[in-house]
Amino acid sequence: MKNGYIKNFSCYTYFMERKPIVAIVGRPNVGKSTLVNRLVGSRNSIVDDLPGVTRDRIYFDVEWQNKVFTVIDTGGIVPGDEDEIMVSIFDQARIACEEADKIVFLVDGKDGVNPVDFDIANILRQSGKPVFLAVNKLDNPESYMMVNDFYSLALGEPVGISALHGSGGVGDLLEIITEDFTATDELPQEEKKIKIAIVGRPNAGKSSIVNALLNEDRVIVSDVSGTTRDSIDSYVTYKDKEFIIVDTAGIRKKSKVDYGVEKFAVDRAIRSIRDCDVALLVLDATEGISDQDKKISSIITEAGKGLIIAINKWDLIEDKKANTINQFDKKLSNDIPFLEFAPKIYISAKTKQRLNQIFDKAAEVYEQSTKRVSTGLLNKVIKELYALNPPTSVKGKRLKILYTTQSDVQPPTFVLFANNADLLKDHYKRYIENKLREAFGFFGTPIRIFVRERSDKDKK
Numbered sequence: 001m002k003n004g005y006i007k008n009f010s011c012y013t014y015f016m017e018r019k020p021i022v023a024i025v026g027r028p029n030v031g032k033s034t035l036v037n038r039l040v041g042s043r044n045s046i047v048d049d050l051p052g053v054t055r056d057r058i059y060f061d062v063e064w065q066n067k068v069f070t071v072i073d074t075g076g077i078v079p080g081d082e083d084e085i086m087v088s089i090f091d092q093a094r095i096a097c098e099e100a101d102k103i104v105f106l107v108d109g110k111d112g113v114n115p116v117d118f119d120i121a122n123i124l125r126q127s128g129k130p131v132f133l134a135v136n137k138l139d140n141p142e143s144y145m146m147v148n149d150f151y152s153l154a155l156g157e158p159v160g161i162s163a164l165h166g167s168g169g170v171g172d173l174l175e176i177i178t179e180d181f182t183a184t185d186e187l188p189q190e191e192k193k194i195k196i197a198i199v200g201r202p203n204a205g206k207s208s209i210v211n212a213l214l215n216e217d218r219v220i221v222s223d224v225s226g227t228t229r230d231s232i233d234s235y236v237t238y239k240d241k242e243f244i245i246v247d248t249a250g251i252r253k254k255s256k257v258d259y260g261v262e263k264f265a266v267d268r269a270i271r272s273i274r275d276c277d278v279a280l281l282v283l284d285a286t287e288g289i290s291d292q293d294k295k296i297s298s299i300i301t302e303a304g305k306g307l308i309i310a311i312n313k314w315d316l317i318e319d320k321k322a323n324t325i326n327q328f329d330k331k332l333s334n335d336i337p338f339l340e341f342a343p344k345i346y347i348s349a350k351t352k353q354r355l356n357q358i359f360d361k362a363a364e365v366y367e368q369s370t371k372r373v374s375t376g377l378l379n380k381v382i383k384e385l386y387a388l389n390p391p392t393s394v395k396g397k398r399l400k401i402l403y404t405t406q407s408d409v410q411p412p413t414f415v416l417f418a419n420n421a422d423l424l425k426d427h428y429k430r431y432i433e434n435k436l437r438e439a440f441g442f443f444g445t446p447i448r449i450f451v452r453e454r455s456d457k458d459k460k
Contacts, residue, residue: 019061020069020181023100025093025124027116028076030108031136035163036060036073038170057096059233064174066183072096079119102130102177105155109135109146113153121153133158134173139165193235193242194366196358197272199300200282201251201292205312208349209282210234210247213358238359248272251296273299277369277410278306278362278444285313285328285346289335297336304411306365306445307342310358315348341437343444365444370409373440378404378414385435391428399423402454413448421451 024032040060058073074096075089097103105124107117124131133155135147139162150158159169159176198206214234234245248269273279279300283293300307311328325346333340343361347354382404391399403417414436418424433447 020102020178021072021100022062022069022102022104022177023057023072023074023093023096024104024106025074025077025097025120026106027078027108027114027120030076030106031163032076032106033073035104035106035134035136035161035170036071038163038166039064039071039174057092064178067178067181068184069178069181072100077120078116079123097124097127097129100129102132103127104132104134104173104177105153106134106136107150107153107158108137109143109150109160110137112146113149117150117153121155124155131155132173132176134169135160136163138162193244194278194362195244195246195276196362197246197248197276197279197305198282199248199251199269199273199279199296201284201290201296202249204282204284205349206282207247209280209310209312209347209355209358210245212349212352212355213245236359238356239363241359241363243359243362246272246276251292251299270299273305274303276305278308278365279303280308280310280358280362281342282310282312285311286316289332294336297339301338301446304446304448306362306369306410307339308358308361308365308444309339309342309344311344311346312349314346314353315351341442341444341446361444368441368443369411369445371412371440371442372409373406373412375405378406381435381439382416382432385432389431391423391425394423394425397423399428407450408448411446411448412442413450416449416451417454418451419454421453424451 024035026032036058039062057075060071060073062069062071074093077090077093078086079090081087081090103124105120108114133150133153135150135158138144138146138160144160147158147160159173161170161173163170198209200206213236234247236243236245251269281293281297281300283289297307309332317324328346329344332344343365345354345357345361347358349355382401386401397420400419401416402419405415405417407413407415416424416432429449432449436442436447
């Protein structure tokens with residue numbers, strides 16, 4: 001696949017234009033994700049002693065001595081393994097190698113040369129790409145004697161490294177990889193991309209939506225619960241706007257989450273919500289709204305993120321009538337009343353029905369969530385809504401709103417300066433929120449309202 005744009009029903013997928021791509025491959029548990037985390041400088045990929053933790057191909061940008069390139073973390077591959085998941089992992093690694101300009105073949109120095117290593121080496125030699133052999137887990141000087149054993153793979157001179165400690169030949173490996181990469185005195189400045197986190201419970205169709213949007217097998221799709229573990233970023237340009245689509249692991253109830261890798265994956269999904277601009281909450285139209293859907297909704301609103309509700313598998317709803325969507329809308333309003341502000345899209349990942357609306361709605365929601373209202377106009381509206389419906393008095397005392405200002409965006413946050421914070425009751429706060437939405441929109445975003453009492457100095 002060439003760098004650039006891939007046409008997809010009026011949207012285009014962007015693959016790290018003008019940046020060299022390096023794929024890291026190897027059998028399971030040789031330390032690929034640990035090496036990626038070392039290169040990137042943070043714990044981005046899930047690292048665990050269990051084989052098969054990394055399943056999809058995951059992209060990160062790396063900077064080394066003013067040279068910027070993209071590294072692809074891949075799942076552990078075992079050629080010939082016919083397990084459904086292992087076959088999918090192998091396919092993802094193969095695609096990564098096809099995209100890459102260079103390949104790092106990572107092997108385990110502690111285990112020595114493994115028969116699977118020979119199988120992988122044979123495949124990589126046929127790729128026609130430059131392959132660099134890195135021998136990992138050489139965590140002490142004595143272990144470097146193991147490097148010589150890997151000449152038998154016939155891939156040139158092996159480089160001994162310790163990805164865990166960053167010692168050994170990690171720097172040498174980077175020097176070799178980036179030897180012909182172009183250095184720049186001024187590193188490229190990233191333009192703002194709207195980050196959309198695709199979230200929901202397992203098997204709601206999140207990965208299928210991503211694949212349909214990208215028009216390729218960008219992430220693994222399976223009916224096996226918990227297939228997606230890492231949060232996967234995909235770059236898309238749609239109508240001259242740039243987006244990052246983040247596929248996440250299904251978020252299950254805590255009681256059903258196994259400790260370890262799955263918990264880490266769920267934590268990563270929740271972190272993706274906190275890091276996104278807009279969350280796309282995927283619901284299964286055939287199953288309705290569950291308690292877990294409500295829980296995930298709460299996580300999104302508590303994080304203050306823009307929100308779109310995508311009702312997936314709409315093609316499976318039989319006997320649809322003119323009012324079927326309206327009926328489902330009413331059910332959503334009854335089951336999740338605190339999400340009234342969120343737009344709803346009835347989609348099908350299978351048929352791609354209304355999928356392009358995701359980008360349109362996300363752009364609109366992002367604009368609304370970053371909107372600022374001038375202080376003068378804001379106070380005018382607050383004064384009018386107060387006069388129209390003043391709060392009821394409590395024990396002879398009535399709330400007086402002296403001044404209002406917008407303090408933040410994402411979400412839009414307002415501070416009311418009042419005579420007594422305790423006098424602002426929840427129902428009146430909801431009234432203020434509704435009137436602010438009527439006046440200024442704030443489509444698809446939560447609103448936060450805080451109260452501060454005027455200071456003693458102000459009272460004088």
